[in-house]
Amino acid sequence: MKRNIKLLALLVAVSMIFSLAACSSSNVSEDSTSSSTAVQSTVASGSSQEPVTLSFIHMFPNEDTEGNSIAFHKAMEKFKADNANIKINEEPLSHDNYETKVRTLAAGNELPDIFIVKGSMTSMFIDNKLINPVDDVLNADADWKNSFLQGAFDDFTVGGKNYGIPFQMLNTHLIYYNKKLLNDAGISTFPANWKDFLDAINKLKAKGITPISLGNKGNWVAESCILSTLGDRFTGPEWFTSIKEKKGAKFTDPEFISALAALQELAKVGAFNSDLNSIDNMQQKTPYYNGKAAMFMEGNWAISNVINDAPKDIQENTELALLPAVDGGKGDPMENSAGGAWAYNVNSELEGAKLTAAFKILKAVTDADYAKIAVESNAFPASNPKDVDKSKLAPLSSKYLELASKIKAVPIYDAQLSADLIQVMNTGLQQLLINNISPEELAKKIQAEYEK
Amino acid sequence: MKHKIITLISQIIANLFMIMFSITCIFPLVWMLYSSMKTQQEFSLDIISLPKVLHFDNFIAAIKVGKMHMFFGNSLFNSVISVILIILIGFIVAYFLSRYNFKLRNAVYVLFLFGMLVPVHSLLIPLFIQFKVLHLLDQRFTLIFPYVAFGLPMAVFLFESFIKSTPVEIEEAAYLDGGSTSTIIFKIVMPVCRPVISTILILSFLNSWNEFPFSLILLRKQSLKTIPIGLSNFNGQYTVNYPQLMAAMVIAVLPVIIIYLLFSKRVIEGMTAGSVKG
């Protein structure tokens, strides 16, 4: 017993030392920022401004090495150096945790001054009067407003007003393919129609190669990266608008069922690996990197993965394409599921100097200057970058930018439809891909949830 | 003779089974350790192979970028204080539950059962609002409350079952000698509970150390957050830097292993000291 107590005492002592050390080190860093503040403000003494403190919750921890996070930190560093009077208390969280936390904060009406809203959360935030439209601010700054890409605001537009400032432009569907493997199988150009596409899949299969590597464990990949675009090939964009505005279109319409059937057909002919529901979007790239799979379908964020992780020869052979046109489909083959998905906004209770400062920060992490930093970090911003140094880009990024300039944005299902509907759709797609449910049944299930 | 052969065979089987089982138990740690020395590229090409070159950059990154030392200190503070309180409070509650048949005994018992059965996620938002109203968010001691409260049920039940199985005569004699309740509880009963104290210490340290949702919801200041939050920061939206995550995990798992090795001997002390030697 005595030894136990001694050990405990020792542990307490150690933990105290640790926490004190943590305290003091955080104090030091706070001191250093305030001293640099002092230096800065004396330098910029001409425009001496009232100090403002803002709280800011975001999803870009330092540890995160994705392009968006790298670009965010570069832009923030610059902003802090230029605006010594604005003190920012950041709370960075990883993506999934961010979502849990921001919802809890919203429920408890404890949102910080600046935060990021997901497209599908927008209406809930509006209903609870947590956010205001950002149109006035944007209209007052034409340069800023005009720098944004077409379609960037769509996920946050409610009743004709914009409720967020987007920072990224996701193209959730891209086909990454290994042109050497396709060539070896006798496919010299990427198929331009559905029949040729199926034909190519059969040729690849005959060679013992997995045609398309798919990791749908997270259950959003099949919907966000494939169906959102495949669906559009069949239904065309008007159908989706009608669904979103509840103007008569149904998930049981033959066009949408055909899209589901086409996806199931791919699974039935063996286009995908058999463990598609138990590996995730990171693991789906492993066979591709090893030259055992000819394609994978994922959004533009995967470009930086391929650049960083793929062996050199695979990287050099990687080309990008979109799903081909389908017979009788209403969609244009250059249409592609794209959008901002997440956007910044400020607490609806902010006013005065704080409000001005908050939008000043948001401009720094979304405008054309930010876009330049982002593109050079292999991220894809929501606004047009100013004079990018092309030599700084990896070849794959350049290929993408060229393709992206021709793409017409259509909605990403999970960015615009309600979360419950998406839940039904996503879990249903997992079953569809293992032939456990027919396209018609799944369409009925989704429609039933839609009508709730 | 026949008896001896059977004994020998069963001995071999038992030992083989245990050795194989132990190997599977140690493998995850070994895998974590060598994966933490791979590059991201090596890891994404092959998840089981050994690293070609051992490189320790991931550990440096885990500490420098991931600030693991800061999270580490906070976790240690929360866990140690919580464990002490859990043992103290749990022991007292369990003592009265196991020795006395007072009026509300069953009610108290069921109350503690609730805490073990309720899914923590359903309490997050109510608790968040409660802490907000009472200005308990974002303090150094914020997490101690939930850690102690959610650590209590298991401690109470384990203490209770242990105390029940120990003889009551010594306490009765002490009462007859006029010993005060506190003397009896702490000087007579507590020392007897040594093995179970070590067990509860290990298990509640582990739980507090790994606790995630409360740390995420109730704290906002970066300087107060705990290890599991630090670990989760390595997950990007679409990608995870696994080797760096593994390096951080190796750091994170060390204290629990040390605590276990220190106190597990005490769990077993009587056994090796007694007739049955290992």
Added chain:
Amino acid sequence: MASKTLRPKGRVIAAYLAPGLLIYCFIVIIPLIISLIYSFYNYSGGASMKFIGLKNYQYLIKDMDFWNSFKNNLVIILLSMVGQVGIALVITALMISKLLKFKAIHRNIIFLPVVVSAIVVGFLWTIMYNKDYGLLNFVLKSVGLGSLIRPWLDNPKYVMFSVSMPIIWQYIGFYLVIFLSAVQGISPDIYESADLDGAVGIKRSVYITIPLLKDTLKVAVMLCIAGNMKIFDHIYVMTGGGPGTSSMVMAQYAYINSFIMFKLGYGSAISIGILVLSLTLILLSRKLWGGKDNEA
């Protein structure tokens, strides 16, 4: 039990229990009551709350996804009862018997998986089940049972068994620690008097140990039910609840409703449902045990 005249007065007991109960009620019971109140509302966070009475519960009773996930929890509980508690008991008996060598090493190692995070465990078992380089398929092939190879995590029929294995394996050490500490309460004389040598010895040590561990076993069974009714991380890492909803468990279902779909009211109703079902299961296990009411 100390005789009536000697026991401390009710007031004294209350004073001792007060601090623990206060903090406990503040953290667990009050939020639980608030959560119960939410479950009568259509609530998605913020100010807009609409009282809908028992509608959430009416819906819950007919919600097949909920009952399907309850069934999955039951599968895990049953497998764990045999796997975790059962195997831990056998190992405890082995530790007492004289058959086993290197006891201290085994004891230390078997606990290690308990400290490893669910991410790592889930990850390694996914590798184990992998169709191309998985250890399981490799072993099956090399012993000539190649025909038994299945898509372990991709077929809704077997997925629950596949995801239960890692959970069982990981927590054997947890129960082992509990049992080993309980064995300390047993007087060594009992073991000394019994001959624990040889094959008969192991049988005997099981027979002697189980009845003496009765109270601890009850707690272990309770922990096993409680823990597995709330389990979610491992399965989330391995299958995310899929394919479809075939490996979805209740805690994940509650989480998805509360934090992904943001139906806080319904999510609370699910949680209360989980609580009620768990309590029922534990009381049922007590009844099967033949315990009386005064054991609570």
